[in-house]
Amino acid sequence: VTPPQSSTVLVIGAGPAGCVTAATLARRGIQVLLADVPAAALSHGILVSGAAVRGLATIDLVWPARTPVNEVGLQFGTGPSHTVPDVGAVTCDSVLLRERLQRAAGQAGATLLHGRVNALTRQADGYRAVVNGTPVGSRHLVIATGAGPLPTQQPTAAGRLPTLRRLQAAHTVGLACAQRCAGGSLTGRMLLAMTAPAATSNREPPTCVWALPGAGGAVTIGACRLGDAQQSSAADLIAAALRLVTEADPDLAEMHAAGPVISGPVYTGFDPEHVIQAGCLLVGEAAGLANPFTGEGLSNATHSALLAADAITAQLGDPDAACRRYARRLSSTFVGYFETARHAAHRYHFTWRVLSAAAGSDHPFYAKSRRALLLPEGLSTLVGTERMQLPAPESALLDSFLAACDEILVSTIRREWPFLARLALSTGDAAHRELRPAVLFFAALLADGNRPDMLRAPLGAAIELGSLGALALLGRPTAAPPGRGIDWATAATVLASDFLLSQAYRMVAEWAPEVSWSFADWLAEMTALRASQLSAADDVPANAIFGALFEFPARIGAWLGGCPPEVVQAMRDFGQQVGCAFLHAEDVLALRGERTRLDTTLEAMLESQVSGVPGYLSQAVCGPKLRDRYPVAPPASVSCSDVRALGPEGVAIAIQAALDACRMSHRRALNAMTGVPSPAAVHILRSFAGTVAAPSQ
Numbered sequence: 001v002t003p004p005q006s007s008t009v010l011v012i013g014a015g016p017a018g019c020v021t022a023a024t025l026a027r028r029g030i031q032v033l034l035a036d037v038p039a040a041a042l043s044h045g046i047l048v049s050g051a052a053v054r055g056l057a058t059i060d061l062v063w064p065a066r067t068p069v070n071e072v073g074l075q076f077g078t079g080p081s082h083t084v085p086d087v088g089a090v091t092c093d094s095v096l097l098r099e100r101l102q103r104a105a106g107q108a109g110a111t112l113l114h115g116r117v118n119a120l121t122r123q124a125d126g127y128r129a130v131v132n133g134t135p136v137g138s139r140h141l142v143i144a145t146g147a148g149p150l151p152t153q154q155p156t157a158a159g160r161l162p163t164l165r166r167l168q169a170a171h172t173v174g175l176a177c178a179q180r181c182a183g184g185s186l187t188g189r190m191l192l193a194m195t196a197p198a199a200t201s202n203r204e205p206p207t208c209v210w211a212l213p214g215a216g217g218a219v220t221i222g223a224c225r226l227g228d229a230q231q232s233s234a235a236d237l238i239a240a241a242l243r244l245v246t247e248a249d250p251d252l253a254e255m256h257a258a259g260p261v262i263s264g265p266v267y268t269g270f271d272p273e274h275v276i277q278a279g280c281l282l283v284g285e286a287a288g289l290a291n292p293f294t295g296e297g298l299s300n301a302t303h304s305a306l307l308a309a310d311a312i313t314a315q316l317g318d319p320d321a322a323c324r325r326y327a328r329r330l331s332s333t334f335v336g337y338f339e340t341a342r343h344a345a346h347r348y349h350f351t352w353r354v355l356s357a358a359a360g361s362d363h364p365f366y367a368k369s370r371r372a373l374l375l376p377e378g379l380s381t382l383v384g385t386e387r388m389q390l391p392a393p394e395s396a397l398l399d400s401f402l403a404a405c406d407e408i409l410v411s412t413i414r415r416e417w418p419f420l421a422r423l424a425l426s427t428g429d430a431a432h433r434e435l436r437p438a439v440l441f442f443a444a445l446l447a448d449g450n451r452p453d454m455l456r457a458p459l460g461a462a463i464e465l466g467s468l469g470a471l472a473l474l475g476r477p478t479a480a481p482p483g484r485g486i487d488w489a490t491a492a493t494v495l496a497s498d499f500l501l502s503q504a505y506r507m508v509a510e511w512a513p514e515v516s517w518s519f520a521d522w523l524a525e526m527t528a529l530r531a532s533q534l535s536a537a538d539d540v541p542a543n544a545i546f547g548a549l550f551e552f553p554a555r556i557g558a559w560l561g562g563c564p565p566e567v568v569q570a571m572r573d574f575g576q577q578v579g580c581a582f583l584h585a586e587d588v589l590a591l592r593g594e595r596t597r598l599d600t601t602l603e604a605m606l607e608s609q610v611s612g613v614p615g616y617l618s619q620a621v622c623g624p625k626l627r628d629r630y631p632v633a634p635p636a637s638v639s640c641s642d643v644r645a646l647g648p649e650g651v652a653i654a655i656q657a658a659l660d661a662c663r664m665s666h667r668r669a670l671n672a673m674t675g676v677p678s679p680a681a682v683h684i685l686r687s688f689a690g691t692v693a694a695p696s697q
């Protein structure tokens with residue numbers, strides 16, 4: 001018997017997921033065999049999302065020629081197109097990308113083997129397989145074979161690998177196709193169109209179509225259809241895609257096919273229970289990690305590969321422990337929309353209908369949902385993605401608290417509302433520290449120098465759910481559809497908000513009954529503020545809502561942390577001021593035309609009265625200056641065209657007023673912080689306030 005060529009890790013499949021796993025491990029000095037059956041080299045333009053670009057940077061990929069994609073034009077059915085800015089993606093040639101990925105793995109030190117892997121067995125000391133007739137062996141096994149069939153196994157006297165299984169359910173399998181075209185032009189942007197769901201049926205398979213810019217003005221069109229892999233014909237699908245994009249975009253009206261139709265299967269059946277099987281780790285599309293709305297797979301392939309490499313590195317001597325670690329990380333990272341596809345077609349349809357109905361709205365709840373579901377960039381907490389700078393000891397404490405909050409939060413809502421779980425969870429690694437209410441709550445627990453009790457994490461999760469529920473309320477009803485049609489967008493915000501608030505109450509009643517009255521008062525106060533603001537009964541400034549949003553976690557954390565009344569008051573003032581600073585910072589960004597942390601626009605902020613702009617325009621600081629120049633005093637409620645009518649000089653004055661207001665609230669927050677005794681809490685609070693006010697610095 002020929003002795004097997006052995007290594008620590010065998011990775012089967014050298015697509016993006018396999019190459020990133022192999023390259024990352026090899027760069028850490030771990031022996032890796034990377035086996036791949038060469039596929040037919042049919043090239044098309046491929047979209048590499050911003051998240052995938054960042055992931056691939058970790059293996060020092062030498063890129064083929066790239067074309068930037070800065071914005072996505074989103075289209076639902078025949079509705080108006082909606083632009084999503086700052087996506088930070090690129091396109092490149094699919095075959096060249098694969099070659100470069102394999103080269104990166106080889107240069108990192110992985111050994112490439114060409115041929116199909118089969119005859120897999122598991123033995124006491126690891127795995128055996130045959131590649132092109134050559135036996136190979138390894139301690140760890142990573143399966144990165146994409147959406148196609150999983151490698152075959154072979155029972156032997158020495159060992160048996162249980163059959164690797166796939167989740168077979170509606171909407172988990174489908175077909176993707178792509179074709180190069182000529183005669184169109186897209187510069188710096190791509191088009192992503194989803195067919196509108198039929199009003200009466202919830203069985204129709206969703207279809208997503210895209211058009212990507214490429215080198216030399218070429219355009220690649222693509223389409224993905226889930227749910228009827230057997231019935232879809234790639235030629236029909238791509239012909240329908242070409243029709244759709246030429247009708248949707250005047251720049252593509254003359255476009256025609258200029259290359260072969262390339263197609264392949266899509267598998268979106270991610271299931272945390274199937275990502276480790278028989279002691280091996282499934283990564284990328286082999287684990288069902290393609291986006292069920294768009295078919296996009298590179299970001300999740302890259303991300304899962306990095307998680308797999310980390311798990312193996314951490315548990316080099318114990319493959320089963322590596323598997324467990326990987327499954328845990330994967331489960332908490334890739335929560336949400338995959339389960340939408342898995343659990344129930346009607347939830348999928350619901351989400352699809354909501355996205356479609358809210359396509360024209362910049363309401364923060366829809367805007368965040370759109371990005372979280374369709375664009376794989378990994379954002380989704382309530383308020384943005386800035387990283388706070390913290391020293392190591394506080395950082396470690398905070399990370400484990402936030403990880404516990406996430407786990408509880410997600411397990412509370414993932415089954416019923418997977419798409420909300422996706423929205424609520426910060427993707428990226430569990431150690432993320434975005435601006436979020438749970439950070440304030442944690443700092444407040446620590447304010448008097450007592451070590452925060454991890455049993456407070458459920459309350460942290462409830463506060464986050466309550467904040468997300470409040471975010472859903474920050475909008476105005478969309479226009480009712482004609483006839484007796486359902487206003488899916490408004491229905492979704494009301495249902496989502498009700499669901500989130502009821503879950504938040506339930507968790508507080510179970511885990512922190514001593515604060516259930518205060519919690520109920522907090523939510524009632526936010527709802528009442530919003531209601532009187534919308535009914536214009538009172539002059540409620542928008543920053544009052546954000547003040548209330550941030551005040552509660554700060555106050556209640558301090559109280560539970562055993563702080564004396566003066567420290568509770570200091571924390572309360574801090575939360576209030578930081579909430580005001582947050583709103584003013586949003587205004588600064590929106591007035592400058594930059595992306596806001598709530599992912600909304602000036603127009604939507606003014607329309608739903610979530611903006612301080614009317615206040616700045618009528619305030620002493622801003623009003624007289626503007627009144628000198630403009631005969632008509634700014635009205636109490638302001639529209640976007642009112643702001644535009646002020647001209648560049650007037651807008652600059654409004655920006656200055658927003659900057660001043662933001663800096664003042666920031667200063668007041670820092671002053672309040674002087675009453676907080678714990679240096680660790682002060683570190684976190686200073687960092688939090690600085691991050692909130694960063695746009696004004």
Ligand SMILES: Cc1cc2nc3c(=O)[nH]c(=O)nc-3n(C[C@H](O)[C@H](O)[C@H](O)COP(=O)(O)OP(=O)(O)OC[C@H]3O[C@@H](n4cnc5c(N)ncnc54)[C@H](O)[C@@H]3O)c2cc1C
Pocket residue numbers: 012013014015016017018035036037038039045046047048049115116117118144145146147148149150151152176177178222262263264265283284285286290295296297298299301
């Ligand atoms: C037409 C089309 C267009 C697409 N466009 C985009 C896009 O623009 N952007 C995007 O993000 N995603 C796109 N996707 C999806 C994306 O290509 C996949 O999600 C991604 O490639 C998955 O990466 P992976 O490494 O998991 O699997 P794959 O890329 O499929 O790689 C798996 C590898 O394993 C090899 N293999 C399989 N079985 C064995 C075996 N037994 N032994 C040895 N080797 C084996 C295969 O030959 C292959 O090389 C598209 C898909 C298709 C079909």
